[in-house]
Amino acid sequence: MRLAVVVLLIWIGAALCAPWLVEAPNRVELKTLLAGPMPGAPLGTDALGRPVHERLLIGARVSLLVGFGVVAFAAALGTLLGLAAGLLGGWVDRLVVRMIDLFLAFPGILLAIALAGLLGPGVDNLVIALGMVGWVGYARLARAQALTLAEREHVLAARALGCGTWRILWRHLLPLALAPLLVEATFGIAAAIVAEAGLSFLGLGIQPPDASWGSMLRDGVSYLLVAPHLVIAPGVALFAVTLAVNLLGDWLRDRLDVRARSQGVM
């Protein structure tokens, strides 16, 4: 648990401080193409001789921004719509269900490409495009949760006490629906980081020569046999962040369950 926090804090710190830590992540150095670890480039260099460790640090900015940004955006939107649909029923529910069906009818990545194309290149537009695609999963989950929870008498009791819809959503549905949503979100972060690579490849995300973990992975794959370090470095970074987020999610879920927290009762 503590390790997960440390890993995340290091990466976030690194991403924030990257501009001061790196010297020239984009400088092409044709003398040292695809070199292994060496002084000045402890993680080796890439196909244009750029130092991998510097690109990894500067790429963390984009990747973490996309990963957390997309999930925050998609989860907030999806959860809100899903819970509201499940709680309110009627036309709100029908509308949300229609939208979910509509979005599910297209392959997600194609939709994201179309949206990003419409919005134009740039990290901010990329987050919006991926978020607009990602909310569907959260909405479906949240709606299913709300449907079962709204049956529970504590929601009725809250209504009977005069609580408004917002208050019921926020205090009586969300805390109880959170656990599965958290699990979905922790997986969503890794998926978003990888999806960013795909969109960048099409020129819709980050533009070369700027680095992101996704683009590093994608570029590195071409040299997998000659220079595996190009894939290993961003891969390990991605894996570490994903694992840390997952652990954090588990921990958070347990923390939220008051029954597990105060021991003694079965």
Place this chain on the structure above:
Amino acid sequence: MSAPLLEVEGLSTTIGAARVVDGVRLELARGETFALLGESGCGKSMTALSLMRLLPPAGRIEAGAVRLDGVDLLRLSEAEMRRVRGARLAMIFQEPQTSLNPVMRIGAQIAEAVRLHAGAAAAVDARVLELLRAVGIPDPERRAREYPHQLSGGMKQRVMIAMALAGDPELLIADEPTTALDVTIQAQVLGLLKTLQQQSGLAVLLITHDLGVVAETAERLAVMYAGEIVETATTAAFFAAPAHPYSRMLLESLPTADKRGARLAAIPGRVPPLDRAFTGCRFVERCPRALARCVEQLPPWHEAGAGHWVRCHLWDADLVDTATVAEPAVAEGEQVPVGEDAAPLLEVADLKVHFPIHRGVLRRVVGQVRAVDGVSLRLRPGRTLALVGESGCGKTTAGKALLQLIAPTAGSIRYQGHELAGLSHRRMRRFRKDLQIIFQDPHASMNPRMLVGDVIGEGLQALGLARTRPERLRRAAELLELVGMPGAAVERYPHEFSGGQRQRICIARALAVDPRVIVCDEPTSALDVSVQAQILNLLKDLQARLGLSYLFITHDLSVVAYLAHEVAVMYLGRVVEQGRVEEVLERPRHPYTRALLSAVPVADPRAERRTLRLEGDMPSPSAPPPGCHFHPRCPEARPECALAYPEGRAVSATHRVHCILVEAEG
């Protein structure tokens, strides 16, 4: 008495560190019905499972002997035991819902049980039909091809009994077999068990918490408390003079009509944890008559009469004056006759709630479930109106519609002259303060993530009655004291409390906004009788102190007799009879009310039995029978009954009945 069929001696079972069954001794003769009586958690089910050797994984039988016809079941190998289960010793459980395989046809499930014990494949189908017929399932050929979800609860319990009978057992262990069923269905199932017993000489070990069921079915009984048997007697002797203080308090805590003016005896405290060794009487902390020696000395068995044994120091012959142990004083509560003729506070006219049934991909509406179909009620200030009926008749829906928690389809609900029907959640909010609700399941009706203080303070916050949290917590603590709980409970979570305490918290939450009307939806039916008594006492006190009006929804007629001023009896979405409680319960006019009343088991074996038994189940509210809804089951139905729904006829100024046999008066 000839050699007993079942002899249990010194049976002790542990689950982890808890000794949930401790030194239990029982004897059952052939063909006898023996009841094991006690409140939840006292070890009845664990005793039964020990006899079957079907304990949960953490369970272990530590000591004792279970002799069936002289053979000790505890010494058998697992393979030998498997041949005993079903063939000689069968068991049925409380929840027929979860005891049947949902994806297997009824007939196939019974056939499986038959094949396990019989073999000869050719006769299996015939035997299945024979069993279904034996348990009184009409049209067995068709039913055998149905799945469990197509059957009602009572039918499922019959199927369970059929499966248990497949191997022709000598002893049937029935663990709360009717607790999940309605009274009229309970009467059917208990009657069935009795018939089977007379036909085949089956012995029944009946496990129940219901004193009425015991009085009506068992020949002998044992009372269990905290893992131990504390009293055993014949049913007649027990109900004539219960010897153990716990047994007496159980009987006194039953609500009945003749206790109306008084408070019920409630047993304070709760069952002690079973994970420690006892040095004295297990009941000592809750016993009003405890002696000094009760703390240090385990009470031995004393004989209180022929075949009547009790484990209590009071019966020690050295102690003078034991036989005339005085009844614990019952505090007299004054009944304030309020609001007899006052203008009604809440007036419901022709309330209807219909739920559409959707089918197919297009979710077209193919029908309506008429959950509530024209109900009219009046609730006066300071009075209790009971809404009674079997499950599924629409009581809860009516209660929720009254508070606009479900949108009514038609009808009017006037509160102090204001029309509530059709108000949006927002416009309804100004009335929320006055109209509150308490639910059946105190566990599900609280947000498990909120502290008790916040749960109680919720209404104060939502309605802006107390803006700051300290203020709300202070008020919550006061309310907790009012409902008989320590104010410090505000800092804890709901799951840390027992069922009865949780229900008190729910009552405190409803009281927080200072309401005038509380809809109580079966607030005690998930609780044990002694705890039920506490809650009923509390509700009665609060009514006297605060002048509250209750709409008390229940299926339990003895609670109605104890608590209510007026009664409305519901059947299939409509009120069939209503009036003052004495009128309806003592001079019922509608055949359904009569059947309901006669189905209630009375905790007195000498009581004369009215043998009005209803056949069949309540029809589905999506297709109510034409004419009088009750005519397919009505013992007095005539051909005219199927023609039109009977108009309400006034029997007296306050008593109305919907039945063509009743002559209007005046």
